[in-house]
Amino acid sequence: MKKLLSQSQAVFSPFSLENEDLYRRWCDIKLKDYPENLGDLLVEINDPRQLKESELDALKRLCRKTNMALYASNTGTDPDPNIPLSMGQRFGLDALNKNWLADDNGLTSLTVRNAGPRQHYIPYTNRAINWHTDGYYNTAEKQIHSLNLHVVQRAASGGENALMDHEIAYILLREKNPDYIEALMAPNVLTIPARVEDGKIARHEETGPVFSITPTGDLHMRYTIRVNNVIWTDDPLTKEALSYLEDILNGDSPYIYRGLLDSGMGLVSNNVLHDRAAFTDGAEHKRHYYRARYFDRLAGTYVLN
Numbered sequence: 205m206k207k208l209l210s211q212s213q214a215v216f217s218p219f220s221l222e223n224e225d226l227y228r229r230w231c232d233i234k235l236k237d238y239p240e241n242l243g244d245l246l247v248e249i250n251d252p253r254q255l256k257e258s259e260l261d262a263l264k265r266l267c268r269k270t271n272m273a274l275y276a277s278n279t280g281t282d283p284d285p286n287i288p289l290s291m292g293q294r295f296g297l298d299a300l301n302k303n304w305l306a307d308d309n310g311l312t313s314l315t316v317r318n319a320g321p322r323q324h325y326i327p328y329t330n331r332a333i334n335w336h337t338d339g340y341y342n343t344a345e346k347q348i349h350s351l352n353l354h355v356v357q358r359a360a361s362g363g364e365n366a367l368m369d370h371e372i373a374y375i376l377l378r379e380k381n382p383d384y385i386e387a388l389m390a391p392n393v394l395t396i397p398a399r400v401e402d403g404k405i406a407r408h409e410e411t412g413p414v415f416s417i418t419p420t421g422d423l424h425m426r427y428t429i430r431v432n433n434v435i436w437t438d439d440p441l442t443k444e445a446l447s448y449l450e451d452i453l454n455g456d457s458p459y460i461y462r463g464l465l466d467s468g469m470g471l472v473s474n475n476v477l478h479d480r481a482a483f484t485d486g487a488e489h490k491r492h493y494y495r496a497r498y499f500d501r502l503a504g505t506y507v508l509n
């Protein structure tokens with residue numbers, strides 16, 4: 205299991221504030237020819253279960269640039285779970301985060317549920333989900349480093365996703381004020397209170413940073429824009445940093461990709477920032493997304509090679 209290192213331990217990373225030269229060099233390359241719209245992230249493929257080497261290479265190239273790629277496959281509304289599972293395996297991913305609401309195969313089927321425990325959680329409703337990265341309430345050892353989605357069926361209307369590379373969020377914050385990064389790297393900056401059900405603790409309180417650096421020198425982001433059940437450290441710099449980040453996410457930044465994914469399409473990502481618009485299901489179009497969360501980063505998409 206990957207352990208998160210403090211900023212001073214991970215000396216050789218562009219994300220360390222101590223490495224101004226390395227950061228500058230990396231940033232120039234990162235922003236050069238950065239994709240401007242969702243279509244630039246799309247790779248047409250045949251079947252993820254038999255992904256060709258050239259298709260994988262095209263997806264990886266995009267993920268190295270933007271931490272995400274979209275694919276449009278020819279599998280249509282085929283609900284075979286091996287479609288998203290195969291895609292993950294080709295990116296070296298097998299450590300699925302099987303949460304308590306996941307299917308038996310470790311994937312999560314995101315559909316509207318009107319019965320059972322899932323109906324009480326927003327992902328299983330048709331409501332909007334505001335900006336976040338996945339697993340922000342997980343323990344430090346179980347942070348989510350990659351997140352893949354596969355669309356079996358879209359809704360009759362709505363359900364668009366917005367996406368933003370978390371490394372871009374880091375750059376925008378650091379360029380505005382490097383102290384914002386320091387504030388958001390503080391190990392106690394964000395606390396998610398325990399979840400209590402029937403008087404018992406179902407999930408413990410979790411405290412940790414927003415930005416952290418992994419042993420490979422990569423950036424991890426743990427974030428939610430929600431205001432309920434979230435405790436931020438009460439200091440002016442953190443408030444300023446968060447308010448700047450919220451303005452970016454709620455604004456019309458050219459770095460935010462927005463779009464609607466159709467059947468057979470999917471997202472491969474290093475757990476980038478994302479949201480979901482509210483939607484309405486119809487008889488023909490009952491929204492069904494598979495979600496796969498992993499503890500590892502997509503293979504071959506490390507910042508230092």
Ligand SMILES: [Fe+2]
Nearest residue numbers: 336337338478
């Ligand atoms: Fe999510």
